[in-house]
Amino acid sequence: MISLGPADPCLHSLLGLLIDPGGARTMSLAQWDKTIRLARQARLLGVLAHRIQSRAGLLADVPECVLGHLYSATAYSAHRSQLLRIELTALADVLPAELPVVLLKGAAYLVQDLEVARGRLPGDVDLMVARNDLDRAEAALLGAGWEAEEIDAYGERYYREWSHELPPMRFPGHAVEVDLHHTITPVTGRLKPDTARLFADLQAVPGERFLVLHPLDQILHAAVHLFQDSDLSAQLRDLVDIDALIRAHVRSDEDWQELAARATRHQFDRPLWYVLRYCHAWLGTALPEDLPLIAPSASAVRLLDWIFPRCTLPRIPDQPPGFSRRIAARLALIRQQWLRLPPSLLLRHLGHKTWQSLRPRPAVQHKAG
Amino acid sequence: MTVEHSRIRDQPLPLLLQRLSSATLALDYGAAVIRVRSRLEDFARDLRQVYGAFAFLDDAPFADFHTEVCAGQGFRAFIRPQSRFLIDGAQPFDPFPLPQALPHFEWGANWCIAQRFNQYVLLHAGALALGDQALIMAAPPGSGKSTLTAAMMLRGFRLLSDEFGVLCPRSGRLWPMLKPVALKNRAIELIRDYSTDAIIGPVYQGTRKGDVAHLAPDDASVDARRLPGRPRLVLFPAYRDGAALTIRRLPGEEAFARLAFNSFNYGILGQGSFKIVADVIESCPAFALEYSRLDEAIESVRTMLLESSTMAPAA
Numbered sequence: 001m002i003s004l005g006p007a008d009p010c011l012h013s014l015l016g017l018l019i020d021p022g023g024a025r026t027m028s029l030a031q032w033d034k035t036i037r038l039a040r041q042a043r044l045l046g047v048l049a050h051r052i053q054s055r056a057g058l059l060a061d062v063p064e065c066v067l068g069h070l071y072s073a074t075a076y077s078a079h080r081s082q083l084l085r086i087e088l089t090a091l092a093d094v095l096p097a098e099l100p101v102v103l104l105k106g107a108a109y110l111v112q113d114l115e116v117a118r119g120r121l122p123g124d125v126d127l128m129v130a131r132n133d134l135d136r137a138e139a140a141l142l143g144a145g146w147e148a149e150e151i152d153a154y155g156e157r158y159y160r161e162w163s164h165e166l167p168p169m170r171f172p173g174h175a176v177e178v179d180l181h182h183t184i185t186p187v188t189g190r191l192k193p194d195t196a197r198l199f200a201d202l203q204a205v206p207g208e209r210f211l212v213l214h215p216l217d218q219i220l221h222a223a224v225h226l227f228q229d230s231d232l233s234a235q236l237r238d239l240v241d242i243d244a245l246i247r248a249h250v251r252s253d254e255d256w257q258e259l260a261a262r263a264t265r266h267q268f269d270r271p272l273w274y275v276l277r278y279c280h281a282w283l284g285t286a287l288p289e290d291l292p293l294i295a296p297s298a299s300a301v302r303l304l305d306w307i308f309p310r311c312t313l314p315r316i317p318d319q320p321p322g323f324s325r326r327i328a329a330r331l332a333l334i335r336q337q338w339l340r341l342p343p344s345l346l347l348r349h350l351g352h353k354t355w356q357s358l359r360p361r362p363a364v365q366h367k368a369g
Numbered sequence: 370m371t372v373e374h375s376r377i378r379d380q381p382l383p384l385l386l387q388r389l390s391s392a393t394l395a396l397d398y399g400a401a402v403i404r405v406r407s408r409l410e411d412f413a414r415d416l417r418q419v420y421g422a423f424a425f426l427d428d429a430p431f432a433d434f435h436t437e438v439c440a441g442q443g444f445r446a447f448i449r450p451q452s453r454f455l456i457d458g459a460q461p462f463d464p465f466p467l468p469q470a471l472p473h474f475e476w477g478a479n480w481c482i483a484q485r486f487n488q489y490v491l492l493h494a495g496a497l498a499l500g501d502q503a504l505i506m507a508a509p510p511g512s513g514k515s516t517l518t519a520a521m522m523l524r525g526f527r528l529l530s531d532e533f534g535v536l537c538p539r540s541g542r543l544w545p546m547l548k549p550v551a552l553k554n555r556a557i558e559l560i561r562d563y564s565t566d567a568i569i570g571p572v573y574q575g576t577r578k579g580d581v582a583h584l585a586p587d588d589a590s591v592d593a594r595r596l597p598g599r600p601r602l603v604l605f606p607a608y609r610d611g612a613a614l615t616i617r618r619l620p621g622e623e624a625f626a627r628l629a630f631n632s633f634n635y636g637i638l639g640q641g642s643f644k645i646v647a648d649v650i651e652s653c654p655a656f657a658l659e660y661s662r663l664d665e666a667i668e669s670v671r672t673m674l675l676e677s678s679t680m681a682p683a684a
Contacts, residue, residue: 072486072487079639
């Protein structure tokens with residue numbers, strides 16, 4: 001097993017319960033105390049609750065005070081999912097009917113009614129349209145009252161030229177934000193997915209206005225999002241998503257071969273390789289022998305084995321993160337920017353950020369409860 | 370009912386401070402247990418007073434909330450000392466002046482409950498009981514709900530909460546969320562004069578809600594904190610200077626709207642909260658109560674509660 005880094009022992013309980021909720025029978029109250037906190041930090045409490053609740057007879061063995069938190073997380077996840085559905089209905093009303101619009105990640109899991117969506121706390125709505133349709137989709141939303149987040153000219157350019165999405169939009173008063181994408185990785189990134197193929201394999205969902213990626217592409221997208229386009233911080237739930245998607249969509253040896261072939265076609269060998277490594281180690285995802293994937297170098301793997309657990313795994317938040325976690329977080333950030341921007345752009349971007357950080361900033365306002 | 374052998378007021382301040390600073394002090398509100406860490410002596414002293422009747426627990430293995438009340442940081446701490454409230458290491462709102470650490474904690478604890486405790490429908494209401502026969506008192510801020518709640522406890526009702534009507538959608542029971550009653554402005558002296566049994570903490574002047582002081586829950590209420598009540602009566606009290614006591618029965622649909630839409634999380638629980646609030650309105654008579662004399666109001670509430678309890682089906 002890959003070292004969990006300076007993690008709390010109860011992290012083993014959390015990972016263990018995610019794999020086999022039956023372990024809930026033997027947990028002490030003190031273990032529950034920390035396990036619930038870790039699950040909440042990882043935004044996985046609702047998922048944990050769903051897995052415990054769906055195991056017949058298990059609830060009777062869970063202490064009353066713990067049950068309360070499970071019920072609470074279930075209710076909150078259902079509420080947020082409902083808000084997301086309301087947003088999707090509103091979006092369907094205003095996007096031109098002939099425009100193919102794809103749902104990514106949480107919203108896609110929800111409309112497909114996948115097991116992975118149960119108990120999950122959905123974030124924003126991620127939409128994807130073909131690059132040629134981007135202006136039309138954006139105009140339709142802005143025309144119907146959605147407003148783009150206000151950002152400075154540099155940020156605007158960062159999004160429009162170098163990113164794969166527009167600045168987030170929100171309808172005033174709505175609880176959910178909308179991100180409009182035109183592909184699944186930053187356009188300046190090292191990896192160049194075969195976007196045409198991605199769009200060619202889109203699937204309809206019965207009874208829904210929106211399309212979704214091919215099931216195996218959904219796995220690849222989640223993997224790429226995690227290992228290519230994030231700072232790796234607190235992303236255990238992404239691994240949990242991917243593990244659940246694999247369990248749902250990859251059932252036979254042919255499926256695995258197809259997944260690997262698609263990864264290679266989109267240049268996603270590495271992210272998939274890493275995802276499978278950590279899913280297997282921490283969530284017990286069953287893998288076939290010798291998948292035809294190009295493995296990263298041994299030294300790269302050693303480095304990521306050190307960085308990834310320190311950034312990704314939740315911790316008890318009473319104390320600020322320790323030295324090794326802070327170093328790991330910094331390395332992960334550098335890694336993200338390195339993968340995302342070619343060296344010349346990266347230099348420019350860092351220069352801009354440094355300049356900004358030297359200028360006086362307006363005081364941070366905390367929201368009053 | 371267990372007899373409490375050890376209450377917070379019986380502990381010497383240094384011991385309390387030591388438990389607070391090692392984060393091994395937990396406060397049991399009945400429906401929730403909150404752990405609080407602090408090194409602030411002012412906070413420990415005030416807490417000892419208004420949580421005096423609370424059980425001095427051996428380190429509780431499970432807490433629902435993990436909080437900290439600490440001093441401000443850096444240079445500013447010397448110029449204008451502040452207290453910060455943290456839940457899970459995060460600071461949800463601005464610091465208070467240091468001497469107001471206790472009201473800051475109370476506010477913070479309420480915030481935690483309102484944000485995270487969606488296993489219950491959290492009505493914005495006071496709740497009291499005689500034995501396990503409970504009444505729910507909902508009213509907008511400023512209608513004297515906390516004052517009436519405080520006075521009722523001092524006249525022998527069991528206090529469940531002055532802020533949260535904690536309704537369990539699974540059992541239909543009303544759970545105690547027993548915290549010190551926050552009295553504001555004129556209510557502080559009024560309650561002090563109302564009963565010699567009233568234990569009231571320091572008066573914090575000029576907080577965001579004016580002058581605030583806390584009435585300590587009594588021993589009987591604390592000892593029954595794990596005993597949920599059966600809802601029997603719904604009241605919408607309103608204090609009006611010089612008013613004669615008037616009691617008006619409310620139609621179910623009006624009572625439902627006033628109770629349900631005065632909740633912290635009605636929308637989050639969706640159908641679950643609709644069903645349980647409808648159950649309460651169906652099984653409990655609801656009255657609007659206008660009063661100016663506390664004793665008179667309290668005795669009529671006592672009579673109404675006893676009447677509706679005898680009429681309720683035994684369950």
